Amino acid sequence: xxxxxxxxxxxxxxxxxxxxxxxxxxxxxxxxxxxxxxxxxxxxxxxxxxxxxxxxxxxxxxxxxxxxxxxxxxxxxxxxxxxxxxxxxxxxxxxxxxxxxx
Amino acid sequence: xxxxxxxxxxxxxxxxxxxxxxxxxxxxxxxxxxxxxxxxxxxxxxxxxxxxxxxxxxxxxxxxxxxxxxxxxxxxxxxxxxxxxxxxxxxxxxxxxxxxxxxxxxxxxxxxxxxxxxxxxxxxxxxxxxxxxxxxxxxxxxxxxxxxxxxxxxxxxxxxxxxxxxxxxxxxxxxxxxxxxxxxxxxxxxxxxxxxxxxxxxxxxxxxxxxxxxxxxxxxxxxxxxxxxxxxxxxxxxxxxxxxxxxxxxxxxxxxxxxxxxxxxxxxxxxxxxxxxxxxxxxxxxxxxxxxxxxxxxxxxxxxxxxxxxxxxxxxxxxxxxxxxxxxxxxxxx
Amino acid sequence: xxxxxxxxxxxxxxxxxxxxxxxxxxxxxxxxxxxxxxxxxxxxxxxxxxxxxxxxxxxxxxxxxxxxxxxxxxxxxxxxxxxxxxxxxxxxxxxxxxxxxxxxxxxxxxxxxxxxxx
Amino acid sequence: xxxxxxxxxxxxxxxxxxxxxxxxxxxxxxxxxxxxxxxxxxxxxxxxxxxxxxxxxxxxxxxxxxxxxxxxxxxxxxxxxxxxxxxxxxxxxxxxxxxxxxxxxxxxxxxxxxxxxxxxxxxxxxxxxxxxxxxxxxxxxxxxxxxxxxxxxxxxxxxxxxxx
Numbered sequence: 001x002x003x004x005x006x007x008x009x010x011x012x013x014x015x016x017x018x019x020x021x022x023x024x025x026x027x028x029x030x031x032x033x034x035x036x037x038x039x040x041x042x043x044x045x046x047x048x049x050x051x052x053x054x055x056x057x058x059x060x061x062x063x064x065x066x067x068x069x070x071x072x073x074x075x076x077x078x079x080x081x082x083x084x085x086x087x088x089x090x091x092x093x094x095x096x097x098x099x100x101x102x
Numbered sequence: 103x104x105x106x107x108x109x110x111x112x113x114x115x116x117x118x119x120x121x122x123x124x125x126x127x128x129x130x131x132x133x134x135x136x137x138x139x140x141x142x143x144x145x146x147x148x149x150x151x152x153x154x155x156x157x158x159x160x161x162x163x164x165x166x167x168x169x170x171x172x173x174x175x176x177x178x179x180x181x182x183x184x185x186x187x188x189x190x191x192x193x194x195x196x197x198x199x200x201x202x203x204x205x206x207x208x209x210x211x212x213x214x215x216x217x218x219x220x221x222x223x224x225x226x227x228x229x230x231x232x233x234x235x236x237x238x239x240x241x242x243x244x245x246x247x248x249x250x251x252x253x254x255x256x257x258x259x260x261x262x263x264x265x266x267x268x269x270x271x272x273x274x275x276x277x278x279x280x281x282x283x284x285x286x287x288x289x290x291x292x293x294x295x296x297x298x299x300x301x302x303x304x305x306x307x308x309x310x311x312x313x314x315x316x317x318x319x320x321x322x323x324x325x326x327x328x329x330x331x332x333x334x335x336x337x338x339x340x341x342x343x344x345x346x347x348x349x350x351x352x353x354x355x356x357x358x359x360x361x362x363x364x365x366x367x368x369x370x371x372x373x374x375x376x377x378x379x380x381x382x383x384x385x386x387x388x389x390x391x392x393x394x395x396x397x398x399x400x401x402x403x404x405x406x407x408x409x410x411x412x413x414x415x416x417x418x419x420x421x422x423x424x425x426x427x428x429x430x431x432x433x434x435x436x
Numbered sequence: 437x438x439x440x441x442x443x444x445x446x447x448x449x450x451x452x453x454x455x456x457x458x459x460x461x462x463x464x465x466x467x468x469x470x471x472x473x474x475x476x477x478x479x480x481x482x483x484x485x486x487x488x489x490x491x492x493x494x495x496x497x498x499x500x501x502x503x504x505x506x507x508x509x510x511x512x513x514x515x516x517x518x519x520x521x522x523x524x525x526x527x528x529x530x531x532x533x534x535x536x537x538x539x540x541x542x543x544x545x546x547x548x549x550x551x552x553x554x
Numbered sequence: 555x556x557x558x559x560x561x562x563x564x565x566x567x568x569x570x571x572x573x574x575x576x577x578x579x580x581x582x583x584x585x586x587x588x589x590x591x592x593x594x595x596x597x598x599x600x601x602x603x604x605x606x607x608x609x610x611x612x613x614x615x616x617x618x619x620x621x622x623x624x625x626x627x628x629x630x631x632x633x634x635x636x637x638x639x640x641x642x643x644x645x646x647x648x649x650x651x652x653x654x655x656x657x658x659x660x661x662x663x664x665x666x667x668x669x670x671x672x673x674x675x676x677x678x679x680x681x682x683x684x685x686x687x688x689x690x691x692x693x694x695x696x697x698x699x700x701x702x703x704x705x706x707x708x709x710x711x712x713x714x715x716x717x718x
Contacts, residue, residue: 002562007599008664010566014573014596016657021577023649024642029627030585033576036620037589040596043608051603056674058683061605062692065511065684068608068615069699072508073706075620076501079627080714083497086631095643113557116439120446127447128454175458179466183475189587195455202451206444221443224679228514228610235618239590242625246583250477258629261622262496265503268618272510280517285681338478343462347455406553409499413551417506417542421535424513431521432528441601442557497626498714504619505707511611512699515685523689530689530696537700541707550711 007048015041026093028082032075039071123220127205135357136350137167143394150398177342182248185339189247194344196240198351203233204358207287211371211379217288218371218379226287227275230362231268234317237355238264244348245336256335259405264317266412271313273420274306277427278366287362291370300367305423307367309416311392314359316412318352320393322400323408360389498550509538562602569595586624593617607680 014037021034043064050060086092089099111119141156141164148155156163181187207226209219223229238261245257279285281302282293290299300307316323319335337348364370364385373381403411512534520527545551568591575588593616600609677683688696 001556002559002602004669005665006562007603009661010569010599012657012660012664014569015660016653017570017573017577019656020649020653023652024646025577026643027582029624029631030582033585033589033624036616037573037576037592040593040616043612044596044599047600047603047605047608050605051676052669052671054672054674055676056672058677058680058687061608061680062684062687062695064600064605064608065611066695066699068611069508069702072504072615072620073702075623076504076710077706077713079497079623080501080710082627083630084713092631116442117446120443121450123443124447124450125454128451175462175465177462177466178469179462180475182477184477186581186583189583192587194459195452198455199448199451202455203444203448206447220447221440223440223444223606225606225610225681228607228614228681232610232613232618235614236590238618238622239587239625242622243587246625246629248477252478254629258496258626261626262499265500265507265619265622269503269506269510272507276510276513276517279514280520283518283521285514285518342466343458347458350455409553410551413499413502413542414546421539425532425535428520428528428531432525435521438558438602441606442561445561445598497623497630498711500619500623500626501710501714502707504615504623505703505710507619508615509700509703511614512688512696515607515681515688516696517685518681519685519689523686527689530693533697534700537697537704541704544704544708545711548711548715550715 004048004052007044011041011044011048014038014044026095028085028092028094029079031094032078032082035074035078036071039067039074043067127220128202131202131205131354131357132350136353137171139353139357139390140170140349141167142390146391146394147398150395171346174342174346179344180339180341182250182339184249186247186249189243190339191247193240193244193247194340194347196243197237198347198354200233200236200240201351201354201358203236204230204355204362206233208358208361208365209288209291209370209382210361211377211382213378217291219288222286222288225285227279227285227290227366230287230358231272231275234355234358235265235268237317237351240351241336244340248336248339250339253336253338256338260319260336263319263323263405263408263412266409267313267316267323267416270309270412270416270420271317273417273424274310274313275366277303277306277420277424280424280428280431287365287370291365291372294369294372298367298369298372300369303367303423303427305419306427307363309420309423310363310367311389312416314363315393315396316408318356318359320356321397322403324402356393357386357390360386360393363389495553502545502550505541506538509534558602561598565595565598565602568592569599582628583625586621586628589621589624590617593621604676605680607684 018034018037018039018041021037022031025031025034046060046064046067048060050058050064054060082092085097089097091097144166145155145163156166159165159169181190206220207223207229209217209222211218241260241264242257245253245255245260248254278290278299281299282290284290284293337345340348361382364382368385368389371378371382373384376384513531516527516531516534520531572588572591572595576585576592579585579588593612597609597612597617600606600612
C-alpha cells in the first residue's frame, strides 16, 4: 500500500507549482489556474487523510466537495473580474492594473 | 467482462480480460455505431426523401461506408500552416475517446453469469455524465486549434450549447437515480422489472432525449455544424482519417446516448421471449431511428432559441418534475 | 472497487492506442504534397484575412458562468437522490429548501438578462 | 511493486508533468488545456484513495466545467495565444525560490511526522454515505452551499455584465 506520506509529498509539490504560477504570472487567467492547482493540492490532502486517519467517516470527502464548490465559485467570480478588468482597462495583466496605486 | 466476479483471478488474466473487452467494445462502436450508423443515416434519409440512398457498392449499398473509409485512409493529412499543431492533433483523440469511455457503464444484456457490461461502476450514472462532459473540451480544442473562423465559431457555439443542455440532462439522470435509489446502471435496469421508467417518468424521458439530441449536435440543434453557414463547424480543417475519427466520436456519442436512454428509461435488456441482448439492440435502433426521424422533421434552431429553450423551458420543467416526483415517492412511501 | 477502476484505466489506455492506430496508418501511407496553398486556412476559397484568434462576444461567458453554478448545485443532488427512498420526509423538505435557493438564482439570472442572447 | 504503487507513481508523473506545462508554458491556451490531464490525474488519485464520488465530481466540475470557463475567458480577452505579450513578471527567480522553499519545508514536515492510522474501513458505497451525512450531520453544509452558490452567481453576473 502506498504510504500516506507519498500522497502528502505529491500534494506539496502540486501546491508549490500552483504557488509559483500565482507569484510569477502576469496574466490574470494564468494566476487563477495556479490557484486551481493549489486548491486541488489541498483536496488531495483532505481525501488522503480521510482514508488514512478517519476511514470510518466521509468528512474528508465532504470537505473536498466543499472545496470543489468554492473553487467553482472562485473561478466564476474571478474570471468575471478578469473580464471586467479587460473591459475597462484593456489589459488582463495584473501588474498593469494599477489604478489604485499612487 | 462483468461476468461472475471471481475474486482471485491472477492479475494477468484480469489484464487480458480488460484488454479483450476494450478491443471488443472499440471495434463494436467503430463498426456497428460509426460505419453501420452512417449507412443507416443515409438509407433512412433517402427513404424519408423518397430517394434510394447509397446503392452501388455491395448489395443494396451495404459496403458503402467501408469504401468511404478506404477512401479516407488514402487522403492527405493536412495541418493548416496557421494552426496550433499540438492542440490540432490531440483534439482528434480527445473527442472519440470521451465518447468511447461512455460505453464502460452500459449494460448490453444479461447472461447466466450476470449482466453483460464492461464494468458495473458504483457511480455509473455520474460517470456517464462526467465522461460525456469531456467532449466539450475536445471540441473547444479542435475549434481553437484550427485557427479558422468557422471552426472557432462552431466550437464556441457547440461548447455553450453542450454545457447548457448538460443541466437538464443531469436533472433527468437524478430523477431516475432517485427512483431507483442507486447510481449503478445495472441496479437501475433491475429496478425497472415492473414498469419502465419511460412510463413512470415520461417527462424525464422526453427531457433526456431532447438533451441527448442537443449533446450530440444533431438537427434541430446542429447549428454547430450548420453546413450552410459554418461549413463543417469545429472540424472544418480536418482531412482524411482525422475527419473520420471525429465522425467516430460523433456517432459513438449518439449511440452511447441512445443506449443510455434505453438503460435508464426503456428497461435496458428486459423484454419477453427474445434473448436480452436482442431486446437491447431492438430498443437501441428504435431510438436511433427516432433521432434520424427528428433530423428530417424539424428545421434548425437559431442560437438564441436554442439557449432559451434549455434555460427557460427544459431546466424549470426538469426542476419541477424532480420536485413532484420526489413528493409522490414520499407520499407513496408513507 | 479498485479492480473496477483498473478496468476503466486499461479501457482508457487501450482505447487511446486503438484510436491513434489509424493516425499511424495514415502517417505511413497517406500522400504528401508541398503545394503551399493546401496549407492555407480554409475560408470558402477566399484568402483568409487575419487570424481566427480574435475576441469573441461576452455572451458565451455569461452562459457558461450560469452553467458552472448550476452544475455544482446538481452534484449535491446525486448523493441526495441515492438515499432519498430510505430517508424520511425530512429529505424532501431539505431538497425543497435547496432547490428554492437554486431557483432564486435562476430567477435572478433570468430577470437580469443573463439568459438573453442579445 | 504492487499495482496500486504503479498506478500512484504513473498518475503522479502525469500530474507533475502537466502541472509544469500549466505553470511554465508561454502559450496561455496550452496552459489551460494542460489543466485537463492534471485534473484527470488527480481524479485517479481520488480513486486510489477510495473516493469514487469525489472523483466523478472532479471530472464533471474541474475538467468539464472550469476548464471550459477558463478557455472561454482566454478567447474573450487575449483572443490568441498570448505569445506576443510577456507572460512572466520580474519576480521569476524570487517566486521560484519561494515555491521551492515551501515545497521543501512541506515535504520535510510531512516525511518527519509520524501519522496516526485511524481504525475502521471506508464505506463501500461513498455516494450513499455522503448522502446520509448530508441529511444528518452535514445538513447545514448541504443548504449552505446553495446559498454560497446563489451569492457567487449574483456577484459574477453583476461583475461580468455590461453596464447599461
